[in-house]
Amino acid sequence: MKISDIYSEKKSLSFEIFPPKKTEDLENIDETLAVLCECDPDFISVTFGAGGSSNCNRTIELAKKIKNQYHVEPVVHLTCLHYDKKEIDEFARVLTEEGIQNVLALRGDRNPDIPEKEDFKHASDLIRYLKPKEDFCFLGACYPECHPESENKIREMRHLREKVDAGAEVLLSQLFFDNEQFFKFVEDCRIAGIQVPIIPGIMPVINARQIKRMVTMCGASFPERFQRIIHKYEDNKKALFDAGMSYALSQIIDLLVSDIDGIHLYTMNNPLVARRICDGIRNII
Template identity: 45%
Template sequence: MKIRDMLAKGNPTVSFEIFPPKSTYPLETVFETMDSLKDLNPDFISVTYGAGGSTKGNTVDIASRIKKDFGIEAIAHLTCCTSSKEGIQETLASIKESGLENILALRGDIPEALQNDKNWNPQYRYASELIDEIKAFGDFSIGAACYPEGHVESKNMVDDLKNLKRKVDHGADFLITQLFYDNELFYQFREKMELVGVDKPVIAGILPVLNIKQVKHIQKISGCNLPPKFLRILDRYEHDPQSLQEAGIAYAVDQIIDLLSYGVDGVHIYTMNKPDPTRRIMESICSVRQAACKAVK
């Protein structure tokens, strides 16, 4: 089923993101994660690349098996900044042959070695160009990324919103946000989207914080704001890993309940291939999720 059709029904979706295991781990480990998540009834599963795109060859295979073997809709990530047009066409053919109907179209992170290479001439510079390729190839439901606090490479928020509108104008059906920890910034972002004429469904990305190292990495790559409430948790439990994990899960639950009460189009949980925290979150929001769906009906 196409995700755009799910969202058109009006019920808030709940989805998970998983990623292929590192090359040093057996591929089957990701399906062990799926075994632990399948009974939570996500609306769809997103399959990303590994770090640096190192495991991109497994993305389509994993997404296809999730749909066929587990009976859960899947969306495959597709990045383009280091891809050739021939490579993208081959991947699209593989996605279509596998029976997948959903693609998350991303520019992708530019490898550090190429960032200052003046001779580098990529065939794709923007996700909007990839969206054009996907639409020309077949009838897929296309998702794109958005950034409630602005992309780290954007000059300013206005520039970032212009880039977002370009992706939507080129054919993105729905949007999934980068993780954030301040819901008010997300609500403000939705208002800004309306001002520039972007009216596609937006699924909120939530990552439960489980350790300090994770927080530092998140801030480095995304520059996301950490609100006072969140900082108090870090300060209080920095040297108590178990308590920090408990507090991180509770914070994610609080975020999601607030988002569902707001009427969010969907919630996307970045599982980090850790089923236990995801299970605890889903158990905590079960009744609120059901109530949110009833409210729509």
């Protein structure tokens, strides 16, 4: 099933997971997947590392497990900055052979240890290249508070419109902690002529050091209420987990009652996160 078909019928619930670093640890992810799939998600996205076929293999193996063993639609992240056309063609061939129809097209993070290739500089280049060749549903990433490398929000919106014009049918947002930032972003997208579903990405705060690193990478702002949670509970893991889950649930409920298109949850491969969120919104979504 193509992810774009979901939004003509319902709001979506989806999760993101990442492949274990060691191939043999793929077996241990079943506990997480079992809990996630009990929550009846519309799809589960699987992240993709830059550089090296082993990253791709682990992503595809996990996507196959999700599709064939748990009967949930996978979305495979596909980065392009460190790959050439021949390598991308091979990834696309494998995905098609495995019956995987949904691809989150990404540029990928720059890495000084991995050389960049010349064929693809932006996710829109990847979508534009594969769209005529493969029968994929392409999803794209978006940044409610602007990509850290963008010159300004106007330039960012132009690039996002290019991505949609190239063929992105659904947009998944980077994490954020201030819903007003997301609502304003969606309004700006609609004004810019971007009419595809825009799905907010939510990451519960359960580890202070991890969330600070993620926020530094993606440029999300810290609302005052969020800062108070981190400051008060960063040395108390259990209290931070409970407070962070409550904050995330309040975000999600506010988004759902504001008639957004769905929720995408960054699970960090923690089944307790997904279970707590799903229990909290079971009768809402």
